[in-house]
Amino acid sequence: MPNHDDVRDAISLKNRVLVTGIFLASGAASLILQVLWFKQLQFVLGSATVSVSVTVASFFFGLSLGSVVGGRVADTVHRPLKVYGFLELALALVSLAVTAFLSHWPTWVGWLAPMLDLESPLRLPLMVALSLAILSLPTMLMGATLPFLVRYLTRAQTDLANRIGLLYGFNTLGAAIGTLTVGFVLMGLVGITGSSLVAAALYVCVGLAALLVARGRSPLPPSPATTNMPAQAPxxxxxxxxxxxxxxxxxxxxxxxxxxxxxxxxxxxxxxxxxxxxxxxxxxxxxxxxxxxxxxxxxxxxxxxxxxxxxxxxxxxxxxxxxxxxxxxxxxxxxxxxxxxxxxxxxxxxxxxxxxxxxxxxxxxxxxxxxxxxxxxxxxxxxxxxxxxxxxxxxxxxxxxxxxxxxxxxxxxxxxxxxxxxxxxxxxxxxxxxxxxxxxxxxxxxxxxxxxxxxxxxxxxxxxxxxxxxxxxxxxxxxxxxxTAIEGANVLELRETRQATFAVVEYQDGAAGTYQQLVVNSKSYANNRPEGRRYMAAMGHYPILLHPGPVETAVVICIGTGTTVGAVSTHQELQSIDAVDLSPTVFEFAPHFVPINKQFYQNPKVHQIVADGRHFLLGTNETFDVITLEPPPPHDAGVINLYTEEFYALAKQRMRPGAVLAQWVPLDFNRGILPKMILKAMMGQFKHVSLWLPSRMEGVAIASDEPLTIDPRMLAMRMSQPAVADDLTANGLRSPEDFLATFIAADAKLAAFVGDVPTLTDDRPRLEYYNWYPLSSISVDELKRLREPVENYLADKSVDEARLDTARTVANAILDEHQATAEGDRSAADAAVRLALKLAPDNSYVDFLDRKLRE
The missing domain is CATH 1.20.1250.20 (MFS general substrate transporter like domains)
Structure with missing residues (x-):
């Protein structure tokens, strides 16, 4: 027969269900916060593997320490459920404080920037110290909760596996629900701060529910010093x-x-x-x-x-x-x-x-x-x-x-x-x-x-x-x-690294000839086919050609095949070029993309830097005349930190007077609002933004605090430098008129096109949560209607108007070919190419398009 104390302390099924349910909610809140804090710490510590690993290790170190301390304390208390309730309420307050602190990181991280520099011996210790200082308290509180609930629910050794199984299972179910909710719903709807408020509200509800249940419970009787298992397993x-x-x-x-x-x-x-x-x-x-x-x-x-x-x-x-x-x-x-x-x-x-x-x-x-x-x-x-x-x-x-x-x-x-x-x-x-x-x-x-x-x-x-x-x-x-199962490709090299799985594959094509592609996690990140080579070269040339004064320093963020940094290196006036990429493998694979990348890795002016691009700008004390970047597609997880207003604000701090920033803006999303968000974020920090379209729907946005004023004579002089001219000509941009013809719009006209779309911020990384926006892509016809006369931005009238009009017609024909090919209209594509070929018979890019159609 059970004794009186056993009967008194038996827990009703209703209370067990309620306690298990609140632990489910607690698990959901904890995983929501884990996702949020990992994302926020990327801004401070960078997205490099070592940074992510430090963050993960710090998070779980706090959980481990909390479970040890919580376990020891749980054995000494008579009201474990009451203590659990206060732990959850404390988590609500602490979690909001941590999120708010991380949300305002630009206000306090500045004085740490020299120590976060890539060359600083204090960098790794500081990263560890920051992660531990920020995450230890909330994660210790999270880790301490399980021992208190087990202590409350378990009255006999024979109950243990059942109670632990239920608690662990439902807490993990809550974690799964939290993961899916924050990934598919919360971040897209309310952003980081809003999601944090949801998690804090869950903690408050959980804590209050636990305290209400605890009010009706008698204190646990003291446990005897030793109560052996009633039945020893063999x-x-x-x-x-x-x-x-x-x-x-x-x-x-x-x-x-x-x-x-x-x-x-x-x-x-x-x-x-x-x-x-x-x-x-x-x-x-x-x-x-x-x-x-x-x-x-x-x-x-x-x-x-x-x-x-x-x-x-x-x-x-x-x-x-x-x-x-x-x-x-x-x-x-x-x-x-x-x-x-x-x-x-x-x-x-x-x-x-x-x-x-x-x-x-x-x-x-x-x-x-x-x-x-x-x-x-x-x-x-x-x-x-x-x-x-x-x-x-x-x-x-x-x-x-x-x-x-x-x-x-x-x-x-x-x-x-x-x-x-x-x-x-x-x-x-x-x-x-x-x-x-x-x-x-x-x-x-x-x-x-x-x-x-x-x-x-x-x-x-x-x-x-x-x-x-x-x-x-x-x-x-x-x-x-x-x-390596990539159709029609020959794999030149495959490497599984701590960052990702990298491969270089080679294709044989009748129109493009032999070309190579950089594949990351089985997805194309860059290639040197003429279509991709043209806009990637433009990413290097355009900001330098449009800079109003001397250009001495440049930084290229995200290297890919090296086409962009190779294009930058052709400009002899540059004294220093920083090439920044998250993975050392990208630099090691660069020889596969010679001669397109101009063997930049052997150029003494080029400094190869393995770092997260944003973290590099945060840690460096250098300033630059040109910043150009082509990150991975903006809806890829973790890439948003190179597209937000806060990133552009940081980049602006590293730009010299008159400096120019060039940003890749893919315009062929099936949700056309997304590239407009990128442009809106740039406009939020820079006084002047212009859009250029050198190839297909691959836009190049040029941002500066100086108005766009193009000196045709300086432009012609820069384009006439032998190495620059060779590279531009190889990509079908032979003259100043060819270059100017790729201009679409700037400032007021571009702002009207962007409209009142929501912007991108660290707190609202909307690009990653693209499923909340309508399917409505930007068309070639829409961009052609947007096009305004580049003459409005010329310093003088020395450009040949007739050649410029012809170049614009060719540029429009190139866009028409792309749209017709995408729609499967071979007749319209052929007509567009024939027009371009008639007007520009010696244009290498138009010649490639003609060969492609004749295959």
Missing amino acids: GSQQGSTTILIWVFACSGFVSIAYEVVWFRFLTNVSTSSVYAFSGMLGVYLLGLVIGALICARLLAPRKDQLLRYFAVTQLLIAVAATLTVGILGKARTVGVALHPIVSSLLPVPAQELLGGDVSFFLICAIALLLPTTLIGISFPLASELTVMQMSALGRRIGSLYALNTIGGVLGSLAAGFLLIPYLGSQWALTVLIALNVLLFVATAVSQPGLLRERSLWRQGTVAAGVIAVSLLLFTPHYLERVL
Whole structure:
């Protein structure tokens, strides 16, 4: 018969459901804030891998420390739910303070800038110190919550696996909901500050609900000094329990390392949008939820089998991960098969809201749900197997969670910095699969009860055999073939690095001849076909040609094939050129793009700098006459920090009087409001902005605080320099008239075209959340109507008017060819090219367009 205290302290089903529900809400709030703070810290620390790793490590260090401290305190309090409620209320206040502090980073980071300089020995220590100082308090509060809830809900050792499974499962479910909500809805609707307010409101509701429930509860009676487990699992003596704890820590290492490798590979078959990343993380977390709930409902009642379940789970994770290797290798085939099914079943508005990645989410589910479900089973099992004394429940749970979290941090770092760069995705997964098998062996060998079970060892032998045979059948380059399966291309080099997967591929084309392409995560980032080469060269030449005075220093941000920095290097008046890119691999691959990039890497004027472009401008003390940048597509995740008003404000601080900034503005989005947002953000910081269209729909925006005044004589002189003239002529820009003909509009006319679209800020990174904007692209006809006379901006009338009119007709014909080709109207494309060829028979770019149509 239960004693009076047991009856008094029994927790009603209603209260258990309520407490579990508030922990779900808390998990949602925590993941919302994690996403927000990681994004904000990118502005301060940069987007480089080392910066992201420092941020992640600091976040999880705080969680680990909080769980340890919270666990020890939880064992000493009589009202753990009340303390939990105050922790959540404190999180509401602290989270708002952290978000506000990070939102105002420009006001306090300036005096730290010299120490954040790339050459500063204090850079890394300062990055670590900043991350820890900003994130430690809120993450410690987050980490402390689990031990208090476990202490409140668990009255007997026999309840532990069930309670932990439910708490862990629903908290993780909340995390998944938070991830998907902030990724698909909140950031697009209300931005960073608004999303932070939502998270804080959740914390307030959770805290108040916990305090209300706690009011009706009696204080917990003091726990006896030692209350042993009522039923020992076979062989689970104290010494072997210590080994289990370390096995569990290692399982955390392997689990997060899997996540890193899986996500890295899956980025090669997805878009690079925030929706794709949110979907991947959501699927991963959903698997953990399913696993935790399976453990709570199906496995927890079998107390005599928990140790065996834990060992077998490690083995099953290894088998499931092996199956995942096979699925990943067929990911593109599966995606092609799923796309028409998804398109027919899901309404178009729903597909647009989900970022067009629905087929990819299904691939993630097929590949990841089984192994992540098995991973989700481990934590509740390990909790009951390692918590030996109810009087030390909080401390044990806290320590266990901390060790698992620290293991996860080490796994993330090891996968990103060691396994993938040095072994590649497939061998990295093979190593992790082998580690799971070793965890099975370590669990079985360390536990006398399991060591004597022959059936368990037979299962292990069969599973190991299946894994070995499967990996041999896949062959060592199974996944590598997927990464290099680019139709019609010859792969010159493939490299999986800690930043991304890079490849250089080469094509043979009748019109373009032999050309190369830089592929990052299986997506084209740059190529030296004539169409791409023309606008990338323009990105280098235009700001220098339009600068009103002498040009001595320039910085090129985002290198790609090196075409832009090569074009800049042809201008002999420049004394110094800083070439900045996030990845050293881009510079190492540069020889593949000779001669287009003018071998810039051997030019003594060019300084190769591996850094995040915004962080470089933040840390340098140099100022420049020209800044030119062509970041990755602006809707790619993490790229927005090079398109916001705050970025342009920072760039402006690094510009000398009269300096010019050139920004790539892709105009061919199916949502035409997005390029207008980019222009609006530039106009928010610079007094004068003009738009030029040298190639297809690839716009070049020129920004300066000086009015656009073009001196035709200076322009002709600069264009006549031999190296400059050769490069411009090779791209079909032979004369000042050819150059001037690519002008579209400036200042008032351009502002009228942009209209009252919302602007881009660090707080409202709208480009990444493009699904909230209507499908309405900018047409060639619209741009032709926008075009205003460039003569309005000439310092004198020395330009040949007839040649300029002819050049404008040719420029319009080039745009007409592009639109007609996009629409599949070969007749209209042919007519446009014939007109251009008639007016400019010796134009190399028009000649290429003619050859392309004749193929």
